[in-house]
Amino acid sequence: MSIVQEPVREAVPQGPLKTPFYPRVVKLDTVNQWHEWKGYSSPDALYCADLEYFAIRNSTAVFDLSPMTKYRITGPDALDYLNRLVTRDMAKVKPGRVAYAVWCDDQGQVIDDGTIFHLREGEYRLCCQERHFAWLQAATIGFDVEVVHETDEIAGLAVQGPTSYSVLSTMGVKGLEDLKPFGLMHVDFQGVEMMISRTGFTADLGYELWIDPGKALDLWDALFAAGTDYKIRPIGTHALDLARIEAGYLAPYAEFLPSDETVRTGRSRSPLELGLEWLVDFKKPNFNGRRALAEEKRNGSTWQLVKLDIEGNKIAHSSYIFSNSKAKGGSIGFVTSATWSPVCKQNIALGTVKAPHGKPGDTVWVEIYYQREMHWNREMAKATVVDKPFWFPARRGATPPGPY
Amino acid sequence: MTKNMDSQYDAIVVGAGHNGLVCSALLAKAGKRVLVLEANEQVGGAAITREFAEGYSVSACAHLLYQLQPEVRKELKLATRLVCEDMTTIALGEDGKHLRIKTDSVEGVSDEDAAQYRDFRKRMTRFSNLLRKYFNKCPPRLGTRDFKDLMTLGQLGLDVRMLGKAEMESLLRLIFMNIHDELTERFENPMLKGAISLDAVLGTHLGPRSPNTMMTYLYRMSGDHGRSGIPAGGMGSVSNELAHAARSAGATIRTSMPVKRIIIENGRATGVETESGDRFDSLMVISNADPKTTLMKLIGAQHAETGFANRMSHLRAKGNAAKLHLALDGLPTIEGLSKKDYAERIVIAPDEHYVERAFNPAKYGESSPNPVIEITFPSFRDETLAPTGKHVMSAVVQYAPYGLKGGWNDEAKAAFMKAIIDTLSKYMPDIEQRITASELLTPADIEREFHISGGHWHHAELSLDQFMFVRPVNGAAQYKMPIDGVYLCGAGTHPGGGVSGAAGRNAARTILSREKAA
Numbered sequence: 001m002s003i004v005q006e007p008v009r010e011a012v013p014q015g016p017l018k019t020p021f022y023p024r025v026v027k028l029d030t031v032n033q034w035h036e037w038k039g040y041s042s043p044d045a046l047y048c049a050d051l052e053y054f055a056i057r058n059s060t061a062v063f064d065l066s067p068m069t070k071y072r073i074t075g076p077d078a079l080d081y082l083n084r085l086v087t088r089d090m091a092k093v094k095p096g097r098v099a100y101a102v103w104c105d106d107q108g109q110v111i112d113d114g115t116i117f118h119l120r121e122g123e124y125r126l127c128c129q130e131r132h133f134a135w136l137q138a139a140t141i142g143f144d145v146e147v148v149h150e151t152d153e154i155a156g157l158a159v160q161g162p163t164s165y166s167v168l169s170t171m172g173v174k175g176l177e178d179l180k181p182f183g184l185m186h187v188d189f190q191g192v193e194m195m196i197s198r199t200g201f202t203a204d205l206g207y208e209l210w211i212d213p214g215k216a217l218d219l220w221d222a223l224f225a226a227g228t229d230y231k232i233r234p235i236g237t238h239a240l241d242l243a244r245i246e247a248g249y250l251a252p253y254a255e256f257l258p259s260d261e262t263v264r265t266g267r268s269r270s271p272l273e274l275g276l277e278w279l280v281d282f283k284k285p286n287f288n289g290r291r292a293l294a295e296e297k298r299n300g301s302t303w304q305l306v307k308l309d310i311e312g313n314k315i316a317h318s319s320y321i322f323s324n325s326k327a328k329g330g331s332i333g334f335v336t337s338a339t340w341s342p343v344c345k346q347n348i349a350l351g352t353v354k355a356p357h358g359k360p361g362d363t364v365w366v367e368i369y370y371q372r373e374m375h376w377n378r379e380m381a382k383a384t385v386v387d388k389p390f391w392f393p394a395r396r397g398a399t400p401p402g403p404y
Numbered sequence: 405m406t407k408n409m410d411s412q413y414d415a416i417v418v419g420a421g422h423n424g425l426v427c428s429a430l431l432a433k434a435g436k437r438v439l440v441l442e443a444n445e446q447v448g449g450a451a452i453t454r455e456f457a458e459g460y461s462v463s464a465c466a467h468l469l470y471q472l473q474p475e476v477r478k479e480l481k482l483a484t485r486l487v488c489e490d491m492t493t494i495a496l497g498e499d500g501k502h503l504r505i506k507t508d509s510v511e512g513v514s515d516e517d518a519a520q521y522r523d524f525r526k527r528m529t530r531f532s533n534l535l536r537k538y539f540n541k542c543p544p545r546l547g548t549r550d551f552k553d554l555m556t557l558g559q560l561g562l563d564v565r566m567l568g569k570a571e572m573e574s575l576l577r578l579i580f581m582n583i584h585d586e587l588t589e590r591f592e593n594p595m596l597k598g599a600i601s602l603d604a605v606l607g608t609h610l611g612p613r614s615p616n617t618m619m620t621y622l623y624r625m626s627g628d629h630g631r632s633g634i635p636a637g638g639m640g641s642v643s644n645e646l647a648h649a650a651r652s653a654g655a656t657i658r659t660s661m662p663v664k665r666i667i668i669e670n671g672r673a674t675g676v677e678t679e680s681g682d683r684f685d686s687l688m689v690i691s692n693a694d695p696k697t698t699l700m701k702l703i704g705a706q707h708a709e710t711g712f713a714n715r716m717s718h719l720r721a722k723g724n725a726a727k728l729h730l731a732l733d734g735l736p737t738i739e740g741l742s743k744k745d746y747a748e749r750i751v752i753a754p755d756e757h758y759v760e761r762a763f764n765p766a767k768y769g770e771s772s773p774n775p776v777i778e779i780t781f782p783s784f785r786d787e788t789l790a791p792t793g794k795h796v797m798s799a800v801v802q803y804a805p806y807g808l809k810g811g812w813n814d815e816a817k818a819a820f821m822k823a824i825i826d827t828l829s830k831y832m833p834d835i836e837q838r839i840t841a842s843e844l845l846t847p848a849d850i851e852r853e854f855h856i857s858g859g860h861w862h863h864a865e866l867s868l869d870q871f872m873f874v875r876p877v878n879g880a881a882q883y884k885m886p887i888d889g890v891y892l893c894g895a896g897t898h899p900g901g902g903v904s905g906a907a908g909r910n911a912a913r914t915i916l917s918r919e920k921a922a
């Protein structure tokens with residue numbers, strides 16, 4: 001026996017991590033389709049993506065968003081820090097409110113988008129799909145602020161759909177009737193503080209619940225017990241992605257690449273090119289990308305994000321976009337996300353086209369390739385550029401929400 | 405904060421270092437209403453003469469003039485009187501057999517080495533002439549379609565090509581190289597290699613085997629091919645002359661006026677606030693301070709964008725050269741030197757390995773037990789500096805890392821002082837008895853006294869990743885900070901430090917031509 005004592009090391013997790021809800025999710029999983037999301041296993045689908053999607057639109061869908069990256073931002077300069085970081089004016093986001101925001105590098109190119117929760121006075125949480133600690137840390141230079149990565153310390157569930165309000169009320173959440181879209185509140189869940197925000201990635205009535213991982217399973221159980229009569233269903237990423245395209249929401253690696261991961265010039269996008277000009281507040285004297293964006297605004301953008309309503313029913317996956325049916329003059333852009341929208345009964349897509357193409361009301365043509373019994377066919381489908389999200393029901397914003 | 409009446413200026417220059425003075429003088433000559441605010445009592449920054457012991461004065465930081473650009477002399481009509489010029493470098497040998505190194509010849513080495521030296525110098529002259537041309541221009545921006553930038557870039561390419569194929573290849577090979585490799589290829593004499601190594605590394609945090617020390621050597625030679633001189637009255641005379649030029653052109657210079665901050669309002673500079681609470685307005689603030697101090701202390705990093713602030717925070721600017729001043733009751737004895745040799749530049753760098761070994765501890769935050777030293781006796785030809793019959797020794801001593809482990813406390817300074825005196829004593833056995841007073845300025849002292857973050861004489865390490873197009877960092881390499889109304893004109897900008905005036909002149913010219921274009 002060796003007399004040298006081995007140092008005690010914390011075991012390094014091997015393979016994909018399991019979220020706090022994993023034991024419950026995996027029990028309901030019947031198809032075993034998973035992917036990796038920032039180190040965690042996350043389901044593509046749990047029984048059938050199409051049916052899961054209908055839970056979002058018709059009842060209540062539950063999505064485990066624990067792998068969502070979370071940073072806690074505190075300190076005397078937290079507001080100033082965020083105001084320099086993101087393009088919108090954070091001074092307007094009061095405690096108890098949530099803001100959708102986008103942040104850029106010095107060249108005005110989007111690094112990522114996400115939501116910023118003003119938890120309590122001067123205390124913020126930034127949520128996004130990707131990891132950005134190095135950038136957020138670099139951004140602290142000159143500010144009295146602390147940025148803490150807290151992804152693993154908070155379990156998160158998206159509870160989305162018309163009956164979600166009823167489910168949560170049944171579960172015993174009080175005061176939810178007054179919570180407006182992009183509002184947040186702290187409630188007690190079995191003796192532990194739970195944060196509820198009226199946010200989501202679906203453009204439907206819905207909430208996100210944030211809780212200590214130790215209480216995750218209890219929350220899941222309570223939620224599903226309360227939701228039985230309201231057709232509560234767990235969902236995977238595919239169903240969620242369908243809903244977000246209907247909402248016209250952007251996804252990194254689809255509508256844009258995080259600019260720090262692009263190598264070639266011109267492969268990143270600015271907020272102006274992504275239809276997010278409403279998020280860029282030039283009245284702020286300084287924020288990352290301000291100079292570059294002001295110049296872009298003067299000189300015009302290269303790209304323009306478009307929402308397309310396409311004729312026919314063939315999905316325009318990755319299609320080239322043309323200004324005319326004969327494809328004359330070469331393509332003007334391409335589709336970045338496409339789907340058949342079950343709820344709108346429309347063939348829809350998000351895409352990127354060269355400005356000044358892509359104004360609302362413009363007609364463009366998408367080149368769709370589809371396969372029929374091994375043979376490939378090509379179709380030029382007419383598409384209209386639309387302004388509004390494809391799906392944005394009144395119930396999403398109704399306060400108090402309807403008791404569906 | 406009191407607002408001064410009559411406090412509106414076309415340009416405010418923060419710091420009356422020699423570059424700040426050159427810049428102010430040129431702007432004032434162009435008709436600008438210029439205010440220069442200097443923190444210290446004297447103008448000149450690190451180019452000043454001051455008393456360090458009763459009756460003994462010395463150039464407090466920079467002590468040899470070898471880089472002042474002819475363009476600056478001409479445009480400001482400078483007529484600096486030198487008490488020593490075209491100084492010979494005497495490389496000391498312990499046995500009294502010293503080398504005498506001139507710009508294009510060397511005595512005391514083999515014929516082969518002497519021939520090699522002539523050839524080496526011929527090539528270096530060709531290269532430094534080429535570089536000198538670009539040291540006196542605003543570096544072009546890369547990746548733009550701006551006509552002027554493209555022309556400068558094209559001209560640089562053409563000039564390099566016009567050297568001829570062999571010379572072009574040689575330049576492109578050498579510029580990235582370390583000086584040690586080149587010296588080993590050419591020379592045998594260790595003292596010659598040691599002395600040239602010293603020229604390459606003086607004032608930097610580099611050893612002869614560090615990358616791009618060929619470039620730093622060429623940089624040193626880009627003035628008057630390394631011909632050094634000592635101004636009458638010390639380096640302060642040059643600064644006083646520059647201040648006179650600036651004042652004559654109409655600039656106002658105010659000393660003992662430390663600037664607390666550059667006022668940024670609505671994302672642009674609108675003036676400065678001094679430590680005493682005075683406010684001066686100008687839509688143009690030109691900082692002669694080092695780039696890091698300018699952004700982090702004077703402006704505030706929160707007014708810049710993240711990528712830029714991050715790059716600036718990584719700027720390498722930790723000095724490694726100390727300055728030693730000795731008041732002597734007589735010249736020390738150096739075996740093998742004649743009386744008049746005390747007017748020359750004397751170096752202790754007996755071989756190239758010695759220089760590298762001196763650098764080794766500095767990498768780990770320790771000072772050199774066997775330092776390399778560049779020595780002058782400015783009082784030898786200038787009796788204004790010391791009482792009659794007495795002398796001043798002014799020496800640059802390496803290596804004394806800014807980030808010394810444990811910090812530069814009294815103990816650490818005393819230990820380093822002992823190492824220096826021990827080293828000097830090997831060549832000047834009676835030096836210790838001659839000393840009546842002394843002053844040792846470590847990079848930490850230089851930082852405090854001259855307000856240079858890191859105490860680096862180039863304000864930012866002179867290395868290829870902080871050179872030309874990317875000096876001090878990408879986004880500020882054209883003398884313009886990415887904050888409206890803020891400019892840089894100090895050693896941290898292109899081309900770098902040394903009393904050359906190039907940075908100040910380039911900054912002024914860039915500002916004026918920008919204005920013309922707008």
